[in-house]
Every structure is written in structure tokens, then in C-alpha cells.
Amino acid sequence: MSLIPFEGPRVSSESVIYEFSKDTQPVLHLESGQELVFETCDCFNKQLDLKPSIQNLDWNHVNPATGPVYVEGAQAGDVLKVEILRIELADHAWMVAGEGVGSYGSHLSDGLHVRRLEIEDGELIWDDKVSFELDPMIGVIGVAPADRAINCGTPAEHGGNMDNTMVREGTTLYFPIFVDGALFAAGDMHALMGDGEVGVTGAEISGEILLRLSVIKNKRLESPVLVDQDDFSVIASAKTFDEAADEAVRIMVELLKDKIDMPTEEIVMLLSLCADLEVCQVVDPQKTARLVISRDVLEAYNYDFDPSV
Numbered sequence: 310m311s312l313i314p315f316e317g318p319r320v321s322s323e324s325v326i327y328e329f330s331k332d333t334q335p336v337l338h339l340e341s342g343q344e345l346v347f348e349t350c351d352c353f354n355k356q357l358d359l360k361p362s363i364q365n366l367d368w369n370h371v372n373p374a375t376g377p378v379y380v381e382g383a384q385a386g387d388v389l390k391v392e393i394l395r396i397e398l399a400d401h402a403w404m405v406a407g408e409g410v411g412s413y414g415s416h417l418s419d420g421l422h423v424r425r426l427e428i429e430d431g432e433l434i435w436d437d438k439v440s441f442e443l444d445p446m447i448g449v450i451g452v453a454p455a456d457r458a459i460n461c462g463t464p465a466e467h468g469g470n471m472d473n474t475m476v477r478e479g480t481t482l483y484f485p486i487f488v489d490g491a492l493f494a495a496g497d498m499h500a501l502m503g504d505g506e507v508g509v510t511g512a513e514i515s516g517e518i519l520l521r522l523s524v525i526k527n528k529r530l531e532s533p534v535l536v537d538q539d540d541f542s543v544i545a546s547a548k549t550f551d552e553a554a555d556e557a558v559r560i561m562v563e564l565l566k567d568k569i570d571m572p573t574e575e576i577v578m579l580l581s582l583c584a585d586l587e588v589c590q591v592v593d594p595q596k597t598a599r600l601v602i603s604r605d606v607l608e609a610y611n612y613d614f615d616p617s618v
């Protein structure tokens with residue numbers, strides 16, 4: 310049963326990767342500007358749907374991303390624009406927390422615990438006291454890196470497991486392209502996740518994503534950026550959160566100083582005044598930060614990363 314009715318290309322959740330690699334054969338070729346639907350598995354590859362026991366989980370088959378797809382005309386040094394047009398979710402989610410995982414895992418000693426959460430009338434039910442409005446987001450999204458394979462659990466300059474709550478319906482992401490065709494893939498949706506993902510999971514859920522993928526020539530990036538209605542943000546991942554934060558700031562300054570006629574020190578002041586440094590996640594093999602600034606401020610200096618959105 311498809312959640313998003315769509316006449317165009319559709320990539321099934323049977324076609325998944327566990328690493329982003331230039332050597333993976335694409336499952337589909339598409340023209341720049343084309344829309345398509347990705348059917349995605351939850352981060353446990355639906356294993357818990359078959360057997361809701363964490364003991365039997367095959368950890369070699371977690372964090373699948375659907376794809377990869379080859380975008381015609383994409384070449385190393387270009388930018389891939391990814392418009393997230395629509396997200397639809399399954400009717401239940403899974404969470405895991407416990408010994409050895411997440412920010413509190415070193416204080417726990419009773420293995421991993423698992424819970425199934427239902428979605429009813431558009432709300433995620435936690436218990437009989439608390440339920441939440443859904444805020445669907447995509448955890449793993451990115452392109453093939455240049456010269457190494459990166460497993461889907463790890464975020465880096467190619468995107469990957471960034472677990473950024475801002476990657477939701479209506480937002481547009483931009484990735485540096487490292488290989489011909491870009492080899493884009495996405496998966497690991499969450500019905501809801503708090504910034505940081507402190508326990509190592511959000512409400513992990515399968516679903517479908519309607520995307521439009523376009524190649525932008527003559528634009529360079531070194532790490533993903535995101536544009537939504539209000540804000541422009543740079544996303545950076547590194548071994549520690551401190552390093553990721555510094556990278557996000559550095560990359561933002563690099564982007565702005567070419568475009569805004571202002572001494573670099575004053576650009577730094579402006580960021581210090583009105584940009585927010587925020588946590589994407591602190592629980593994956595690399596940590597992810599974002600630096601978020603209002604588009605209105607940038608537009609006052611005639612800087613708009615992509616005037617078409």
C-alpha cells in the first residue's frame with residue numbers, strides 16, 4: 310500500500326544501502342528536476358516489526374537508506390538540491406534505549422530496552438498521560454562521499470545520519486556532490502525526535518518521502534546547508550560536538566564573506582548577535598551541529614543562497 314499517491318518514479322524499500330559509497334550501483338537514473346518517491350524502512354530495517362525483541366537484532370542491518378539514485382548531469386564540484394515536498398509515515402514507531410547507547414548509556418546495565426509507540430489521529434502516543442503532535446523528519450539523507458565508503462550510521466560532509474530535526478517537509482537541503490550522478494539516498498525517518506537524540510533513538514518509523522532532486526552548477530559547498538521558510542543553516546559533523554560547532558561557524562563565515570561586503574570580524578559579530586548554534590545529535594559516531602540564521606538578515610545584504618526557494 311502506498312502512502313503517497315504518485316505517478317512518477319518510486320524507489321522501493323527493498324533497495325537499501327548500509328553505506329554511502331561511490332562504488333554502489335544506482336537503482337534508478339533520473340533527470341535533474343525530476344520528482345520521485347522513496348519508500349523508507351525504519352532504522353531497524355523493520356526487524357522489530359517481525360520480532361519485537363532487541364536480543365535478536367542484526368546490528369549489521371540497521372540504519373538502511375533507500376537508494377541510491379543517479380541524477381543525470383551531476384558532477385563532482387556541483388551541488389545537489391533536495392526539496393522535501395511531502396512526508397507520510399507508517400502507523401507505529403519504535404524506540405530503543407539502554408546500556409551502552411546514548412548520553413546516559415554508561416549509567417545503565419540491563420541491556421537494551423525497546424518500546425513500540427502507536428500513532429492515533431495524528432498524535433504519537435507515549436502513555437495515557439502524554440501524547441505528541443507529529444513532527445516528521447528524515448534522519449539519514451545524503452550523497453556518496455569522494456574516496457571512502459561511510460556507513461549510514463555516520464554523518465559527515467556528505468550528509469548521512471545527521472539526525473537534524475529541521476530536515477522536515479517543506480525544507481530544502483543542498484549537498485556537495487563528490488561523484489558523478491551524486492548517488493543520493495535517504496531513510497531513517499522519525500515521527501518525533503528531540504534535538505540531540507539523547508537516548509540514541511527518536512520515534513523510529515518507516516514511511517514515504519516525495520522529493521525533487523536538481524543539480525546546481527557553478528556553486529560549491531563543503532558541507533550540507535538547509536533552507537526553510539525563515540532560516541538558512543549550515544550543518545557540520547565531526548568527532549566531537551565542539552569541533553562540529555566550530556566547523557559550522559567556519560563554513561558559514563566562508564559562505565558569507567564571499568557574498569557580503571563586510572569585514573570578516575563584523576560578519577563574525579553579526580553571527581554572534583543573531584545566529585543560533587544548535588544541536589542536531591550527540592549520539593552517533595560523529596556529532597552534528599547546525600548554525601541557523603534568519604534569511605531576512607541575509608537578504609538585507611542581498612544574500613540569498615537560493616533565490617528560487
Ligand code: CA
Nearest residue numbers: 448470472497
Ligand atoms: Ca538516525
Ligand code: ZN
Nearest residue numbers: 352448497513
Ligand atoms: Zn533514526
